[in-house]
Amino acid sequence: MAMIVDVVNNKAGITGSGDVPVAKTFALNLAKFVAAALTLPKWERETYLIGYKLTWNQLIELAEAVKGAKFDVSQTLKAGKVTKLPRHRSPYPYISDEQLQPMFAILGLVFERGVFDLKVETSITQDFPDLKLRSVKELLEEAHKLKI
Numbered sequence: 363m364a365m366i367v368d369v370v371n372n373k374a375g376i377t378g379s380g381d382v383p384v385a386k387t388f389a390l391n392l393a394k395f396v397a398a399a400l401t402l403p404k405w406e407r408e409t410y411l412i413g414y415k416l417t418w419n420q421l422i423e424l425a426e427a428v429k430g431a432k433f434d435v436s437q438t439l440k441a442g443k444v445t446k447l448p449r450h451r452s453p454y455p456y457i458s459d460e461q462l463q464p465m466f467a468i469l470g471l472v473f474e475r476g477v478f479d480l481k482v483e484t485s486i487t488q489d490f491p492d493l494k495l496r497s498v499k500e501l502l503e504e505a506h507k508l509k510i
Contacts, residue, residue: 365466366418366473367433368447369425369502374435375445378474380419385480387413391495398490410482413495418473421498428502444470 367374391413399409416424422433436445444466446459472478487495 364447365469367421367425369429369505371447372429372431372433373445373447374418374422374433375447375470376418376422376435376437377470378437380422380437381417382474382476383415383417383479384473385412385415385478387411388496388501394493395486395490398493399486402489406484409486410480410484411486412480412482414498415479416498424499425502428499428506 364370365375366377392411395411399405422435426433444463446463487493
């Protein structure tokens with residue numbers, strides 16, 4: 363997430379319109395459903411878990427509401443560039459900015475084209491309706507309380 367929305371620093375570099383849904387799942391949610399899937403008598407050839415679908419603009423709105431702060435948002439990908447966010451520096455010991463930024467730009471285009479707006483007929487959530495998925499709002503609220 364931090365390549366597009368840097369919640370810690372109240373900044374975002376929106377890819378395209380920011381209105382294309384992205385399917386995501388938190389690792390904790392994935393772990394719950396993998397453990398539950400081990401109890402199934404039969405596995406499907408393919409199994410999907412979509413924790414939530416959210417646009418980047420919706421994520422920014424949620425983060426702003428939770429933090430009570432307005433985010434500095436730019437939309438430079440339309441010009442073929444990526445907004446450098448403070449959190450982008452973390453991988454620099456392993457990969458240079460010159461290598462990283464084009465990868466972010468390509469990924470941004472992939473988001474905008476809807477590749478991550480997964481449309482599946484069934485999800486493993488239907489097999490385990492009692493398992494509660496952790497929401498984006500819950501994660502943001504918890505992180506904000508911990509000052510992460």
